[in-house]
Every structure is written in structure tokens, then in C-alpha cells.
Amino acid sequence: MSDQPGRYRVTLVVDGRTVASGWWDSAETAARRFTRWIGERGSPGARITLVDTGEDRMLQAWP
Secondary structure (H helix, E strand, C coil): CCCCCCCEEEEEEECCEEEEEEEECCHHHHHHHHHHHHHHHCCCCEEEEEEECCCCEEEEEEC
């Protein structure tokens, strides 16, 4: 197991403050987690993003 974070990062920001983030090596796993976080943690004032850190590119954002 590597000490380096995975390539794909999901971040939850609430009212401008990062409250949770996670990194995965698999794009598919990160996309599933992104969708899950919307259901579990999506609320007014929340923003959830999925970023490919290898390409420094946002893949998805909610809302």
C-alpha cells in the first residue's frame, strides 16, 4: 500500500470550509463515492467535487 494519495479526489465543502475529502486510485470508485456523498452529505451550502489530480481537471461537481 502506498503512502501517496490516489489520483482521484472527492471533496466536500460546506459554507466555504472543507469538511471531508478522500482519494482513490480508481476513477470508477471515486465516481461511485462522489454519487454516494451527494446522497449522504448533499445539503444547502454543500459543494462536492471530483477531481483528477493527475490532469488537474475537475471531472464532476455538485451542485
